Amino acid sequence: MDHQAPTCDEIEELARATVAALPPAFQQAASLVALRVADFADDDILAEMQMDPFDLTGLYDGTPLTQKSVFDQPEGPDTVWLYRRPILDEWAERGNVTIAELVMHVTIHEYAHHFGWSDDDIAAIDEWWQ
Numbered sequence: 001m002d003h004q005a006p007t008c009d010e011i012e013e014l015a016r017a018t019v020a021a022l023p024p025a026f027q028q029a030a031s032l033v034a035l036r037v038a039d040f041a042d043d044d045i046l047a048e049m050q051m052d053p054f055d056l057t058g059l060y061d062g063t064p065l066t067q068k069s070v071f072d073q074p075e076g077p078d079t080v081w082l083y084r085r086p087i088l089d090e091w092a093e094r095g096n097v098t099i100a101e102l103v104m105h106v107t108i109h110e111y112a113h114h115f116g117w118s119d120d121d122i123a124a125i126d127e128w129w130q
Helices: 008-020 026-033 043-049 086-094 099-115 119-125
Strands: 034-038 058-060 080-081
Touching: 008 026, 008 034, 008 080, 008 086, 008 099, 008 119, 026 099, 058 099, 080 099, 086 099, 099 119
Parallel strands: 034 080
Antiparallel strands: 058 080
């Protein structure tokens, strides 16, 4: 049997399906967040966060909706980043979840930063959080 790790495009498809399945009240706002997939976070991000490249599976880059103001100057789109190689490593290490489940979990966690969700809010959408 041929097993190949999903590509960045395939990870993005899984993440977009997760966003499309968010509760209707959040779908419009979620659609305004850019979604990007890269193999790893760039070196500047890793240095700033003092993290190993394989430890960062996702990142929200933006201002949470709970902190936005109509007086803010736009600084670029809010963006959710997913990092393929660390996601694949976690998937292999866990061995008890599908790649779709892990991508869903990371995606919801990053969008939670955008929406300013509490742990209880996340658990209502992502059963894995409980």
